[in-house]
Amino acid sequence: MGKGQQTRQAILGQALVLSSECGLSGLSIGLLAEKSGMSKSGLFSHFGSKEELQLAVIREAQDRFAEVVVRPALKERRGLARLRAMVRNGIVWTQKINLPGGCPLMSAALEFDDQPGAVRDAVESSQRDWRRTLVNAVRIAMDVGELAADTDPEQVAFEIVGISLATQQGQRLLRDADAEQRAMRAFERLVRDYLAVPS
Amino acid sequence: MGKGQQTRQAILGQALVLSSECGLSGLSIGLLAEKSGMSKSGLFSHFGSKEELQLAVIREAQDRFAEVVVRPALKERRGLARLRAMVRNGIVWTQKINLPGGCPLMSAALEFDDQPGAVRDAVESSQRDWRRTLVNAVRIAMDVGELAADTDPEQVAFEIVGISLATQQGQRLLRDADAEQRAMRAFERLVRDYLAVPS
DNA sequence: TAAACTATAGCACGATCGTTCGTTTTGTCA
DNA sequence: TGACAAAACGAACGATCGTGCTATAGTTTA
Known part of the structure; x- marks a missing residue:
């Protein structure tokens, strides 16, 4: 990795931290340059525009x-165990990689849903990716006979996303120490509803 | 209502629209003045500071x-019917009062969870109010025997908040026409789990 | 080591931000 | 109608925004 790529990665690390705290639109180039220990223009030349920077952050x-949520879960047994790992990883992943302000993609989803453009498109597709991943995991759990055959995978994914959002709000806004526990309880209740009846 | 209060209300109406689209921190005084058809300084003198404006918007x-979510639901029969009305009203209320960008309080909850100050405090307390209202409604449903006696009201409120958040994301970011339907299905599944067993 | 290239810094730009101040218009009430 | 208060305006402030341009320092390659 050349010098350019190296500082670019360092910048993106800082940018992730900053955008997790101030949001993707609150992320300013001046402040990011200061935190990164370089000049505004020096930093700017790595991206060419603010929009390009935002896309790189996404x-x-x-x-x-x-890397932190999906891949480790793939090591779990196919089925409910894997789905459960995804949910749990999805809830704690920002702590694990030290993002002090929670998931930037979650905030961005709310920030940009009314701002047409490339950033919105990227945020949207990242959310679709995540839901698709969840749907696949649910389908596998159906295939291996752990979830009922008439389970609606999209519905399950929808509800899991809701649990994650409520958890982030509980943890960060309300400082509720029980949020994570509530999340897992909600998840277990969710899958129990769709458990395959043993024949 | 004097002239001052009158224009102040008009400004707040515009501010709600704008902040639903751009967020509470993206709400700028210059743009708000333009949309309201008055000068920046004239508008500013109604609030004295941007923070005061944000608090007024909240x-x-x-x-x-x-007015639109809670009060109409109180006309419903005590119990599940009332809780269901709250959930449904909470999902459609921004359409009903013509807020093109969804619920400003929801976005603000994500925007300000890491920004200490009076605004954060107000957002937090508004969220606590809403959860408390939901908890009360659940308790009533327990009292009238529609929900099981061992129901955890805070858990139910937590999950309802999650459903609402997932719905907003589905509707606005993913343009999913089924989001509202999914929300109600999730809610019905939720209460079915806690239904009191008829004795 | 010299040349070629890349990365960073410095400076300035126009625009917009929130905010202040003094003036002018508007509304209210004796 | 005249006096006084309330409301709105216009201009300007310093700060910061994103974005260019030009020069210099640093790194890579011949």
Whole structure:
């Protein structure tokens, strides 16, 4: 990795931290340059525009999400165990990689849903990816006979996303120490409803 | 209502629209003045600071929420019917009062969870109010014997908040026409789990 | 080591931000 | 109608925003 790529990665690390606290639109180039210990223009030349920077931040967040949430879960047994690992990883992943302000993609989803453009498109597709991943995991759990055959995978994914959002709000806004526990309880109740009846 | 209060209300109406689209921190005084058809300084003198404006917007949103979501639900029969009305009203209320960008309090909850200050405090307390209202409604449903006696009201409120958040994301970011339907299905599944067993 | 290239810094730009101040218009009431 | 208060305006402030341009320092390659 050349010098350019190296500092670019360092910048993106800082950018993730900052955007987790201030949001993707609150992320300013001046402040990011200061935190990164370089000049505004020096930093700017790595991206060419603020929009390009935001897109890079989204890609970086997606990459780390895949690395920290999805990949470890794939090591779990196919079925409910894997789905459960995804949910749990999805709830704690920002703590694990030290993002002090929670998941930037979650905030961005609310920030940009009314701002047409490339950033919105990227945020949308990242959310679709995540829901699709969840749907696949649910389908596998159906295939292995752990979830009922008439389970609606999209519905399950929808509710899991809801649990994650409520958890983030509980943890960060309400400082509720029980939020994570509530989340897992909600998840267990959810899958219990769709458990396959043993024949 | 004097002239001052009158224009102040008009400004707050516009501010609600704008902040539903751009967020509470993206709400700028210059743009708001333009949309309201008055000068920046004229508008500014109604509030004295941007923070004061943001607080006023939050109060206004809370008032309308109570008026459009909570109050109509109180006309429903005590119990599940009332709780269901709250959930449904909470999902459609921004359409009903023509907020094109969804619920400003929901976005603000994600925006300000890491920004200490009066605004954060107000957002937090508005969320606590809403959860408390839900908890009360659940307790009533327990009292009238429609929900089981060992129901955890806070858990139910937590999950309802999750459903609402997932619905907003589905509707606005993913443009999913089925989001509202999914929400009600999730809610019905939720209460079915806690149904009191008829003795 | 010299040349070629890349990365960073410095400076300035126009725009917009929140905010202040003094003035002018508007509304209210004796 | 005239006096007084309330409301709105216009201009300007310093700060910061994103974005260019040009020069210099640093790194890589011949």
